[in-house]
Amino acid sequence: MINQVATALYNALIGNAALMTKLGGTVTNGYKCYNVLARQDASCPFLTFGLLTDVPIGVFSNLTAIDDSTWFINIFSDSGSAKEAGEIFDLVDTVLNDGSLTVTGYTHLKCVREYVSTPIWDDVTKVWQLSLRYRIWIDKD
Amino acid sequence: MAHVAGKAGEVDNGATISGIKSWTLDYTVDALETTDFADAGVRSYIAGCSGWSGSFEGYKEGAPEAIGSEVALTLKETQTANQCWVGQALITGIHPSTSFDGVVSYSYDFQGTAGLTVATA
Numbered sequence: 001m002i003n004q005v006a007t008a009l010y011n012a013l014i015g016n017a018a019l020m021t022k023l024g025g026t027v028t029n030g031y032k033c034y035n036v037l038a039r040q041d042a043s044c045p046f047l048t049f050g051l052l053t054d055v056p057i058g059v060f061s062n063l064t065a066i067d068d069s070t071w072f073i074n075i076f077s078d079s080g081s082a083k084e085a086g087e088i089f090d091l092v093d094t095v096l097n098d099g100s101l102t103v104t105g106y107t108h109l110k111c112v113r114e115y116v117s118t119p120i121w122d123d124v125t126k127v128w129q130l131s132l133r134y135r136i137w138i139d140k141d
Numbered sequence: 142m143a144h145v146a147g148k149a150g151e152v153d154n155g156a157t158i159s160g161i162k163s164w165t166l167d168y169t170v171d172a173l174e175t176t177d178f179a180d181a182g183v184r185s186y187i188a189g190c191s192g193w194s195g196s197f198e199g200y201k202e203g204a205p206e207a208i209g210s211e212v213a214l215t216l217k218e219t220q221t222a223n224q225c226w227v228g229q230a231l232i233t234g235i236h237p238s239t240s241f242d243g244v245v246s247y248s249y250d251f252q253g254t255a256g257l258t259v260a261t262a
Contacts, residue, residue, distance in 0.1 A: 057244065059162040059199050060150045066200075066244065109244075137244075 001067050001106075002051050005136060006035050008101040008108075009049055009071065019091040023047070044078035044127060045088055052133065066109065066139050073132040082119035085130040089116065096134050109137035149220045152197045154212035154232075160202035160247070164216050166195035166226055168257055193228065193257045198248035201237075205247055208232045211254055223262035229255040 013019060014031040023045055025031035030039060036050035052072050056064035073092060077085040097113040115133035122129065152161045171189030197216070214230040234250035 057200075058148075059160050059202075060148070060152075061157070061159065061161075063148055 001054065001069070001138070004103050004105055005067075005069065005071070005101070005138065006049070006051070008103040009096075010035065012095050012099060012101055013047070013049075013092065016091065016095045019088070019095065022088055022091055038076070044076050045084060047073055047075045047088065047092070049073045062140065064140065066137055067106075069136050069138075070114070071134050071136055073134065075128075075130040075132070077128045077130075078126055079128070082121075082128050082130070085119055085128045089130055089132065092132065101136065101138075103138050105141055106138035107141060109139050111136045145219060145224070147218065149217075151215070151217035151220070153215040153217065154206065158197070158199075158206060161197050161199035163199070164195065164197035166193060166216055168193040168226075168253075168259070191257075193230075193253035194233075194251060196248055196250050198246065201245040201247055205235055205237065206232060206249060208235050208249075214251060214253075218260060221262060224260050226257060226260055228253050228257040 010033055013033045014025060019025070020031060023032040025033065029042070032042065032046035034042065034046065034048045036048060038046055038048050050072055052070040054067055054069040057066040057068055059065050073096075075085045075088045075092070077088065079085075093113055096111055099111045101108045101111055112135055113132060114135050117131035120129040120131075147163075150164065152158045152164050168191070170191040172186040173189040174184060175187050176184045195216070209232065211229055211231050213227075215225050215227050217225040230251040230253050232249055233252050236248045236250075238246040238248070
Protein backbone atom coordinates (compact mmCIF):
# COMPACT_ATOMS: atom_id res chain seq x y z
CA MET A 1 0.00 0.00 0.00
CA ILE A 2 2.74 2.43 0.95
CA ASN A 3 4.62 2.30 -2.33
CA GLN A 4 1.46 2.39 -4.43
CA VAL A 5 0.17 5.53 -2.72
CA ALA A 6 3.61 7.13 -2.73
CA THR A 7 3.83 6.55 -6.46
CA ALA A 8 0.36 7.99 -6.95
CA LEU A 9 1.23 11.08 -4.92
CA TYR A 10 4.49 11.54 -6.81
CA ASN A 11 2.76 11.22 -10.18
CA ALA A 12 0.02 13.65 -9.15
CA LEU A 13 2.51 16.26 -7.92
CA ILE A 14 4.92 16.09 -10.83
CA GLY A 15 1.97 16.10 -13.22
CA ASN A 16 1.05 19.63 -12.24
CA ALA A 17 2.84 22.04 -14.55
CA ALA A 18 2.41 25.09 -12.33
CA LEU A 19 3.90 23.29 -9.35
CA MET A 20 6.81 22.01 -11.40
CA THR A 21 7.50 25.52 -12.68
CA LYS A 22 7.42 26.89 -9.15
CA LEU A 23 9.74 24.22 -7.83
CA GLY A 24 11.97 24.20 -10.89
CA GLY A 25 11.40 20.48 -11.11
CA THR A 26 13.00 18.53 -13.93
CA VAL A 27 13.75 14.89 -14.58
CA THR A 28 17.38 15.59 -13.65
CA ASN A 29 16.58 16.85 -10.17
CA GLY A 30 13.84 14.30 -9.52
CA TYR A 31 11.21 16.97 -10.03
CA LYS A 32 12.09 18.22 -6.54
CA CYS A 33 9.44 15.91 -5.08
CA TYR A 34 11.19 13.41 -2.85
CA ASN A 35 9.92 10.30 -1.10
CA VAL A 36 10.54 10.85 2.64
CA LEU A 37 14.11 12.09 2.28
CA ALA A 38 15.37 14.70 -0.11
CA ARG A 39 18.44 13.86 -2.10
CA GLN A 40 21.60 15.36 -0.72
CA ASP A 41 22.06 17.82 -3.57
CA ALA A 42 18.49 19.05 -3.46
CA SER A 43 18.20 22.80 -3.76
CA CYS A 44 15.35 24.90 -2.46
CA PRO A 45 12.53 25.04 -3.09
CA PHE A 46 11.61 21.37 -2.89
CA LEU A 47 9.21 19.10 -1.06
CA THR A 48 9.23 15.73 0.60
CA PHE A 49 6.32 13.41 1.24
CA GLY A 50 5.74 10.17 3.08
CA LEU A 51 3.45 8.01 5.14
CA LEU A 52 2.47 9.10 8.64
CA THR A 53 -0.18 6.57 9.67
CA ASP A 54 -2.30 3.83 8.20
CA VAL A 55 -5.35 2.30 9.84
CA PRO A 56 -7.29 -0.34 7.96
CA ILE A 57 -11.08 -0.31 7.90
CA GLY A 58 -12.44 -3.82 7.72
CA VAL A 59 -15.55 -5.86 7.14
CA PHE A 60 -16.18 -9.54 7.78
CA SER A 61 -15.04 -10.57 4.33
CA ASN A 62 -11.91 -8.42 4.27
CA LEU A 63 -10.31 -7.11 7.45
CA THR A 64 -8.31 -4.51 5.55
CA ALA A 65 -10.80 -3.57 2.85
CA ILE A 66 -10.08 0.15 3.08
CA ASP A 67 -6.85 1.87 4.05
CA ASP A 68 -7.31 5.08 5.99
CA SER A 69 -3.90 6.70 5.80
CA THR A 70 -2.33 10.06 6.51
CA TRP A 71 0.59 11.46 4.55
CA PHE A 72 2.91 14.35 5.25
CA ILE A 73 4.20 16.84 2.75
CA ASN A 74 7.00 19.10 3.87
CA ILE A 75 7.74 22.16 1.78
CA PHE A 76 11.20 23.72 2.02
CA SER A 77 12.04 27.19 0.77
CA ASP A 78 15.08 29.43 1.22
CA SER A 79 13.44 32.62 0.03
CA GLY A 80 13.51 35.68 2.21
CA SER A 81 10.10 35.08 3.72
CA ALA A 82 7.48 32.37 4.14
CA LYS A 83 5.69 33.64 1.07
CA GLU A 84 7.20 31.18 -1.39
CA ALA A 85 6.38 28.22 0.85
CA GLY A 86 2.81 29.46 1.02
CA GLU A 87 2.63 29.72 -2.75
CA ILE A 88 3.91 26.18 -3.12
CA PHE A 89 1.35 25.07 -0.57
CA ASP A 90 -1.41 26.57 -2.69
CA LEU A 91 -0.21 24.63 -5.72
CA VAL A 92 0.14 21.37 -3.81
CA ASP A 93 -3.29 21.85 -2.35
CA THR A 94 -4.78 22.42 -5.77
CA VAL A 95 -3.51 19.00 -6.75
CA LEU A 96 -4.28 17.05 -3.62
CA ASN A 97 -7.14 18.59 -1.67
CA ASP A 98 -10.22 16.72 -2.85
CA GLY A 99 -7.97 15.40 -5.59
CA SER A 100 -8.17 12.04 -7.28
CA LEU A 101 -5.22 9.67 -7.11
CA THR A 102 -4.53 6.75 -9.38
CA VAL A 103 -3.34 4.01 -7.04
CA THR A 104 -2.42 0.70 -8.63
CA GLY A 105 -4.51 -2.14 -7.22
CA TYR A 106 -6.87 0.16 -5.37
CA THR A 107 -9.86 2.38 -6.00
CA HIS A 108 -9.38 5.92 -4.82
CA LEU A 109 -11.97 7.08 -2.28
CA LYS A 110 -10.73 10.44 -1.11
CA CYS A 111 -7.72 12.68 -0.58
CA VAL A 112 -8.28 15.71 1.62
CA ARG A 113 -6.09 18.16 3.50
CA GLU A 114 -6.50 18.07 7.24
CA TYR A 115 -3.63 20.10 8.60
CA VAL A 116 -1.21 22.91 7.76
CA SER A 117 1.51 23.86 10.20
CA THR A 118 2.83 27.22 11.21
CA PRO A 119 5.76 28.14 8.93
CA ILE A 120 8.98 27.12 10.63
CA TRP A 121 12.17 29.12 10.19
CA ASP A 122 15.50 27.36 10.65
CA ASP A 123 18.04 30.03 11.49
CA VAL A 124 20.97 27.70 10.86
CA THR A 125 20.12 26.61 7.33
CA LYS A 126 18.07 29.75 6.54
CA VAL A 127 15.25 27.58 5.26
CA TRP A 128 11.50 27.85 5.74
CA GLN A 129 9.51 24.70 6.28
CA LEU A 130 5.77 24.26 5.91
CA SER A 131 4.25 20.93 6.91
CA LEU A 132 1.01 19.61 5.46
CA ARG A 133 -0.99 16.52 6.24
CA TYR A 134 -3.43 14.80 3.90
CA ARG A 135 -5.82 11.96 4.62
CA ILE A 136 -6.11 9.38 1.87
CA TRP A 137 -8.62 6.55 1.67
CA ILE A 138 -8.20 3.74 -0.83
CA ASP A 139 -10.34 0.67 -1.39
CA LYS A 140 -8.60 -2.59 -2.27
CA ASP A 141 -9.72 -3.90 -5.67
CA MET B 142 -12.80 -22.29 27.18
CA ALA B 143 -11.08 -20.52 24.37
CA HIS B 144 -12.29 -17.17 23.23
CA VAL B 145 -13.46 -16.66 19.67
CA ALA B 146 -12.59 -13.72 17.44
CA GLY B 147 -15.45 -12.18 15.52
CA LYS B 148 -13.37 -11.29 12.50
CA ALA B 149 -14.77 -14.06 10.32
CA GLY B 150 -18.44 -13.41 10.97
CA GLU B 151 -20.98 -13.27 8.21
CA VAL B 152 -24.59 -12.43 7.47
CA ASP B 153 -26.25 -14.60 4.85
CA ASN B 154 -29.76 -14.27 3.45
CA GLY B 155 -29.37 -16.96 0.85
CA ALA B 156 -26.11 -15.40 -0.25
CA THR B 157 -23.48 -13.53 1.69
CA ILE B 158 -24.42 -9.89 2.19
CA SER B 159 -21.32 -7.93 1.20
CA GLY B 160 -19.75 -5.20 3.27
CA ILE B 161 -21.18 -6.28 6.63
CA LYS B 162 -18.95 -5.76 9.65
CA SER B 163 -21.15 -6.57 12.64
CA TRP B 164 -24.44 -8.09 13.66
CA THR B 165 -26.50 -8.21 16.84
CA LEU B 166 -29.23 -10.63 17.80
CA ASP B 167 -31.78 -10.35 20.62
CA TYR B 168 -33.36 -13.73 21.39
CA THR B 169 -35.77 -13.35 24.27
CA VAL B 170 -38.64 -15.03 25.98
CA ASP B 171 -41.47 -13.27 27.76
CA ALA B 172 -41.50 -13.61 31.53
CA LEU B 173 -45.13 -13.99 32.61
CA GLU B 174 -45.69 -13.00 36.20
CA THR B 175 -47.44 -15.57 38.39
CA THR B 176 -46.92 -13.98 41.75
CA ASP B 177 -49.66 -14.70 44.26
CA PHE B 178 -50.18 -14.54 48.01
CA ALA B 179 -48.40 -17.86 48.44
CA ASP B 180 -45.15 -16.40 47.10
CA ALA B 181 -44.64 -14.51 50.34
CA GLY B 182 -43.59 -11.28 48.75
CA VAL B 183 -41.19 -12.76 46.16
CA ARG B 184 -42.23 -12.34 42.55
CA SER B 185 -42.48 -15.48 40.45
CA TYR B 186 -42.61 -16.01 36.70
CA ILE B 187 -43.13 -18.60 34.02
CA ALA B 188 -41.80 -18.50 30.50
CA GLY B 189 -44.09 -17.25 27.78
CA CYS B 190 -43.54 -16.80 24.10
CA SER B 191 -40.04 -16.48 22.69
CA GLY B 192 -38.98 -14.26 19.83
CA TRP B 193 -35.95 -12.87 18.18
CA SER B 194 -34.91 -9.78 16.31
CA GLY B 195 -31.76 -7.82 15.71
CA SER B 196 -29.69 -5.81 13.33
CA PHE B 197 -26.61 -5.95 11.17
CA GLU B 198 -24.52 -3.19 9.68
CA GLY B 199 -21.65 -2.47 7.38
CA TYR B 200 -20.45 -0.45 4.43
CA LYS B 201 -22.23 -0.03 1.16
CA GLU B 202 -21.11 -2.56 -1.41
CA GLY B 203 -23.58 -2.36 -4.24
CA ALA B 204 -27.32 -1.90 -4.05
CA PRO B 205 -28.98 -2.22 -0.64
CA GLU B 206 -31.01 -5.24 0.43
CA ALA B 207 -34.76 -5.05 0.02
CA ILE B 208 -36.94 -4.56 3.06
CA GLY B 209 -40.29 -6.19 3.65
CA SER B 210 -39.22 -9.59 2.41
CA GLU B 211 -38.80 -12.75 4.42
CA VAL B 212 -35.42 -14.41 4.08
CA ALA B 213 -33.59 -17.42 5.41
CA LEU B 214 -31.18 -15.58 7.66
CA THR B 215 -27.91 -17.02 8.89
CA LEU B 216 -25.88 -15.03 11.39
CA LYS B 217 -22.43 -16.57 11.53
CA GLU B 218 -20.20 -15.97 14.53
CA THR B 219 -17.34 -17.59 12.62
CA GLN B 220 -16.92 -19.83 9.60
CA THR B 221 -16.92 -22.90 11.88
CA ALA B 222 -19.88 -25.23 11.45
CA ASN B 223 -22.69 -24.66 13.96
CA GLN B 224 -21.25 -21.40 15.24
CA CYS B 225 -24.24 -19.64 13.74
CA TRP B 226 -27.84 -18.70 14.41
CA VAL B 227 -30.37 -19.58 11.74
CA GLY B 228 -34.01 -18.78 11.10
CA GLN B 229 -36.59 -17.16 8.89
CA ALA B 230 -36.71 -13.41 9.31
CA LEU B 231 -38.35 -10.36 7.89
CA ILE B 232 -36.04 -7.51 6.96
CA THR B 233 -37.93 -4.69 8.61
CA GLY B 234 -35.71 -1.68 8.15
CA ILE B 235 -32.72 -0.15 6.46
CA HIS B 236 -30.82 2.86 7.71
CA PRO B 237 -28.42 4.38 5.18
CA SER B 238 -25.82 6.77 6.56
CA THR B 239 -23.50 9.17 4.78
CA SER B 240 -21.18 11.81 6.18
CA PHE B 241 -18.59 14.00 4.50
CA ASP B 242 -15.73 12.33 6.36
CA GLY B 243 -17.00 8.77 6.41
CA VAL B 244 -17.80 5.70 4.37
CA VAL B 245 -21.37 5.24 3.18
CA SER B 246 -22.93 2.77 5.60
CA TYR B 247 -26.05 0.65 5.78
CA SER B 248 -27.64 -0.88 8.83
CA TYR B 249 -30.60 -3.23 8.77
CA ASP B 250 -33.20 -4.42 11.27
CA PHE B 251 -34.82 -7.83 11.16
CA GLN B 252 -37.59 -9.63 12.96
CA GLY B 253 -37.59 -13.39 13.33
CA THR B 254 -40.80 -14.97 11.98
CA ALA B 255 -40.30 -18.57 13.08
CA GLY B 256 -38.14 -20.63 15.38
CA LEU B 257 -34.47 -19.85 15.77
CA THR B 258 -31.79 -22.50 15.50
CA VAL B 259 -29.28 -21.65 18.18
CA ALA B 260 -25.52 -21.97 17.78
CA THR B 261 -24.37 -25.31 19.15
CA ALA B 262 -20.62 -25.00 18.91
